Amino acid sequence: xxxxxxxxxxxxxxxxxxxxxxxxxxxxxxxxxxxxxxxxxxxxxxxxxxxxxxxxxxxxxxxxxxxxxxxxxxxxxxxxxxxxxxxxxxxxxxxxxxxxxxxxxxxxxxxxxxxxxxxxxxxxxxxxxxxxxxxxxxxxxxxxxxxxxxxxxxxxxxxxxxxxxxxxxxxxxxxxxxxxxxxxxxxxxxxxxxxxxxxxxxxxxxxxxxxxxxxxxxxxxxxxxxxxxxxxxxxxxxxxxxxxxxxxxxxxxxxxxxxxxxxxxxxxxxxxxxxxxxxxxxxxxxxxxxxxxxxxxxxxxxxxxxxxxxxxxxxxxxxxxxxxxxxxxxxxxxxxxxxxxxxxx
Amino acid sequence: xxxxxxxxxxxxxxxxxxxxxxxxxxxxxxxxxxxxxxxxxxxxxxxxxxxxxxxxxxxxxxxxxxxxxxxxxxxxxxxxxxxxxxxxxxxxxxxxxxxxxxxxxxxxxxxxxxxxxxxxxxxxxxxxxxxxxxxxxxxxxxxxxxxxxxxxxxxxxxxxxxxxxxxxxxxxxxxxxxxxxxxxxxxxxxxxxxxxxxxxxxxxxxxxxxxxxxxxxxxxxxxxxxxxxxxxxxxxxxxxxxxxxxxxxxxxxxxxxxxxxxxxxxxxxxxxxxxxxxxxxxxxxxxxxxxxxxxxxxxxxxxxxxxxxxxxxxxxxxxxxxxxxxxxxxxxxxxxxxxxxxxxxxxxxxxxxxxxxxxxxxxxxxxxxxxxxxxxxxxxxxxxxxxxxxxxxxxxxxxxxxxxxxxxxxxxxxxxxxxxxxxxxxxxxxxxxxxxxxxxxxxxxxxxxxxxxxxxxxxxxxxxxxxxxxxxxxxxxxxxxxxxxxxxxxxxxxxxxxxxxxxxxxxxxxxxxxxxxxxxxxxx
Ligand SMILES: Nc1ncnc2c1ncn2[C@@H]1O[C@H](COP(=O)(O)OP(=O)(O)OP(=O)(O)O)[C@@H](O)[C@H]1O
Ligand SMILES: [Mg+2]
Numbered sequence: 001x002x003x004x005x006x007x008x009x010x011x012x013x014x015x016x017x018x019x020x021x022x023x024x025x026x027x028x029x030x031x032x033x034x035x036x037x038x039x040x041x042x043x044x045x046x047x048x049x050x051x052x053x054x055x056x057x058x059x060x061x062x063x064x065x066x067x068x069x070x071x072x073x074x075x076x077x078x079x080x081x082x083x084x085x086x087x088x089x090x091x092x093x094x095x096x097x098x099x100x101x102x103x104x105x106x107x108x109x110x111x112x113x114x115x116x117x118x119x120x121x122x123x124x125x126x127x128x129x130x131x132x133x134x135x136x137x138x139x140x141x142x143x144x145x146x147x148x149x150x151x152x153x154x155x156x157x158x159x160x161x162x163x164x165x166x167x168x169x170x171x172x173x174x175x176x177x178x179x180x181x182x183x184x185x186x187x188x189x190x191x192x193x194x195x196x197x198x199x200x201x202x203x204x205x206x207x208x209x210x211x212x213x214x215x216x217x218x219x220x221x222x223x224x225x226x227x228x229x230x231x232x233x234x235x236x237x238x239x240x241x242x243x244x245x246x247x248x249x250x251x252x253x254x255x256x257x258x259x260x261x262x263x264x265x266x267x268x269x270x271x272x273x274x275x276x277x278x279x280x281x282x283x284x285x286x287x288x289x290x291x292x293x294x295x296x297x298x299x300x301x302x303x304x305x306x307x308x309x310x311x312x313x314x315x316x317x318x319x320x321x322x323x324x325x326x327x328x329x330x331x332x333x334x335x336x337x338x339x340x341x342x343x344x345x
Numbered sequence: 346x347x348x349x350x351x352x353x354x355x356x357x358x359x360x361x362x363x364x365x366x367x368x369x370x371x372x373x374x375x376x377x378x379x380x381x382x383x384x385x386x387x388x389x390x391x392x393x394x395x396x397x398x399x400x401x402x403x404x405x406x407x408x409x410x411x412x413x414x415x416x417x418x419x420x421x422x423x424x425x426x427x428x429x430x431x432x433x434x435x436x437x438x439x440x441x442x443x444x445x446x447x448x449x450x451x452x453x454x455x456x457x458x459x460x461x462x463x464x465x466x467x468x469x470x471x472x473x474x475x476x477x478x479x480x481x482x483x484x485x486x487x488x489x490x491x492x493x494x495x496x497x498x499x500x501x502x503x504x505x506x507x508x509x510x511x512x513x514x515x516x517x518x519x520x521x522x523x524x525x526x527x528x529x530x531x532x533x534x535x536x537x538x539x540x541x542x543x544x545x546x547x548x549x550x551x552x553x554x555x556x557x558x559x560x561x562x563x564x565x566x567x568x569x570x571x572x573x574x575x576x577x578x579x580x581x582x583x584x585x586x587x588x589x590x591x592x593x594x595x596x597x598x599x600x601x602x603x604x605x606x607x608x609x610x611x612x613x614x615x616x617x618x619x620x621x622x623x624x625x626x627x628x629x630x631x632x633x634x635x636x637x638x639x640x641x642x643x644x645x646x647x648x649x650x651x652x653x654x655x656x657x658x659x660x661x662x663x664x665x666x667x668x669x670x671x672x673x674x675x676x677x678x679x680x681x682x683x684x685x686x687x688x689x690x691x692x693x694x695x696x697x698x699x700x701x702x703x704x705x706x707x708x709x710x711x712x713x714x715x716x717x718x719x720x721x722x723x724x725x726x727x728x729x730x731x732x733x734x735x736x737x738x739x740x741x742x743x744x745x746x747x748x749x750x751x752x753x754x755x756x757x758x759x760x761x762x763x764x765x766x767x768x769x770x771x772x773x774x775x776x777x778x779x780x781x782x783x784x785x786x787x788x789x790x791x792x793x794x795x796x797x798x799x800x801x802x803x804x805x806x807x808x809x810x811x812x813x814x815x816x817x818x819x820x821x822x823x824x825x826x827x828x829x830x831x832x833x834x835x836x837x838x839x840x841x842x843x844x845x846x847x848x849x850x851x852x853x854x855x856x857x858x859x860x861x862x863x864x865x866x867x868x869x
Contacts, residue, residue: 034495212468212469213461216452220452220456222451224447224448227447229431230411230443231431231461232430232431232432232434232436233432233460236430290451291451
């Protein structure tokens with residue numbers, strides 16, 4: 001929550017006497033200022049990827065990008081849901097645990113002999129209802145999303161353990177098919193069904209955010225919730241809606257994760273909610289809400305994935321360096337965002 | 346400009362579109378409304394009058410479903426209603442501009458106008474049609490800005506016009522305007538009135554709130570007066586004299602207030618001494634042409650000019666809210682480098698900006714906490730303010746400015762709009778600055794309090810403070826100022842003796858440089 005304060009764009013809740021932005025946007029510049037953060041992330045991705053391609057053989061191929069997507073398809077879906085929540089100025093800490101719960105429900109159900117399609121529906125319904133309940137509590141009782149989803153995080157993880165404290169492996173044919181199955185694109189690039197699903201979710205999310213009233217209201221709520229309410233927008237529905245979407249995305253990510261891992265484990269995805277938040281923030285979305293794009297979140301995931309891959313390729317660095325790099329990057333991005341906002345004033 | 350003939354004649358006297366009976370609302374510790382009746386007829390402009398905190402905004406919010414009423418009955422179009430949310434009121438044909446400009450600054454102008462009713466094609470929002478429709482609406486209210494621009498890039502007045510555009514963009518049977526004119530200049534007000542008349546003649550019922558009596562008399566057909574949350578009465582504008590209106594609002598005779606209002610700055614500045622503020626060649630590209638400005642201790646310098654002439658831009662440079670690109674500033678003869686507001690505050694400059702929301706009142710804290718924060722910030726955190734001094738100062742300014750409720754522990758967010766404005770003023774006054782910059786300090790403040798603020802400014806100057814005073818009301822500027830600096834197109838075009846200059850002098854000065862495009866205001 002500290003970082004939420006750092007990026008607050010309006011001085012309304014501080015004693016800083018500077019009036020808000022009032023200068024007209026620079027006309028004629030090539031990119032509108034609101035796209036700058038996404039562009040910055042894109043440039044960063046290209047630079048990092050370029051570094052890898054220059055240093056390591058076999059790095060600079062389209063398949064490396066495809067592998068990035070394959071290894072992170074669940075994180076993309078998670079980050080998409082998280083983007084909705086963060087755009088309203090909220091946060092969802094429960095998603096990592098919901099991923100774990102989903103893998104457990106799937107593995108346990110399959111073990112019990114339930115048909116795979118039913119399992120898929122069951123998992124998605126669980127996550128969606130979980131998100132819906134969190135949203136209702138946040139909206140009805142006007143409680144901080146941080147607290148509610150923190151509780152949700154413990155609850156979901158606990159439920160996963162309740163099913164089994166042991167890892168359950170998945171032997172179901174359909175799931176194994178999803179895991180091993182692949183789509184070959186022109187140029188012999190291979191991606192999994194998981195990537196197709198993740199990118200579809202991303203496209204739908206972009207459409208919903210930019211072309212529907214629900215989506216625009218998400219941005220309005222993030223900009224100024226009270227104003228949005230007075231403007232006659234249905235802010236209650238949107239607030240509940242974004243947590244429901246996030247819950248749905250978390251359970252879908254859980255399914256993708258169980259395709260990827262082929263096991264259910266209550267210890268899966270520990271801390272993955274933080275990876276998702278990091279991806280969204282690195283993707284240029286303001287933690288205070290009201291500004292950002294899902295495409296940015298995709299780029300954020302790719303940046304995180306590239307760091308991981310670079311370290312794997314290097315082979316001499318311990319994997320903890322990933323965390324250190326991500327931490328440094330996150331800090332740099334938040335500071336940059338702040339500086340950009342200042343400049344615009 | 347005035348069309349007195351049409352203003353006197355309500356074009357319709359049909360059954361009321363809005364009827365409120367026995368409305369009561371109580372907030373913890375405040376009876377905001379007690380047994381208030383109100384009705385609104387189709388085809389009339391109805392002014393809701395009363396002092397700051399009288400309950401005007403509360404009555405409006407009771408109607409539109411922001412607040413739930415404790416007792417009473419509301420009918421819209423004859424049918425009993427109880428809106429749970431503003432969305433429901435809007436659906437029933439009640440379109441509202443609330444007192445605080447309530448828009449989303451992070452979205453585009455077009456979205457702010459059409460949010461919730463965007464034109465759609467095959468279920469998806471049609472961006473092109475939306476911008477076209479927004480442009481249409483903006484043009485109809487005489488505002489020429491790019492609908493695709495982000496709202497936050499526009500000044501407050503433009504944002505207020507955008508809020509009005511949003512309200513008139515729908516065919517509503519009831520239009521509510523809670524102090525829509527507070528940051529508009531004369532041309533824009535005239536434009537707004539033209540639109541209001543057109544709508545009224547089409548049968549729209551309009552509820553209008555303003556503290557400018559001239560405007561109220563020009564536009565309204567009927568008035569309802571509230572005092573301390575109670576109904577005083579309903580009158581035909583043509584049958585109620587200003588004096589009677591004022592005494593209905595404040596509940597006493599005008600005598601003492603009139604004396605206040607007529608008070609002029611009676612102090613004498615000593616211009617031979619080193620000026621408190623001396624700015625030379627101060628400017629910033631795209632904001633203000635380089636100019637000189639002196640303000641002496643005990644002197645009130647007014648800035649006159651149309652909206653967009655650079656009044657606010659100039660003082661933002663002085664305060665470091667925008668970084669000056671050229672020029673020098675001296676305070677008490679010592680050069681100071683002002684790069685940000687902190688430097689300015691350290692140099693003894695205070696700036697009460699025109700933007701109430703952005704002013705940094707902390708809505709969830711009390712009046713006392715807000716004032717203490719300001720005091721503490723100005724002294725630096727290492728030197729605590731003695732408790733007794735704190736309490737004394739806080740009490741002094743609550744009384745001087747007549748902040749209501751006069752309870753230092755009242756939360757800012759629960760104060761009426763006008764009273765919040767007074768706390769902002771108090772916040773700067775407690776820091777006891779050398780130079781006080783007031784940008785539209787009387788906006789949204791009732792006439793009684795206005796007179797008090799003018800008196801306060803005069804007193805502060807007499808005690809040796811240097812003051813820069815900005816107001817859209819030229820009379821006000823001329824009355825209070827020793828010297829008036831006239832701005833046009835971001836340049837200083839003249840300096841006049843405040844007390845001898847007349848409104849006409851200033852207007853003709855501005856007009857003589859004018860090319861007649863003042864309404865054609867772009868965002869820049
Ligand atoms: N949410 C609230 N909680 C507590 N008190 C409130 C709340 N809203 C308004 N009040 C109180 O109700 C009274 C009426 O306020 P209201 O905003 O209706 O005044 P107003 O007539 O619109 O004044 P102004 O001209 O200053 O805008 C004030 O005393 C105010 O402090
Ligand atoms: Mg009000």
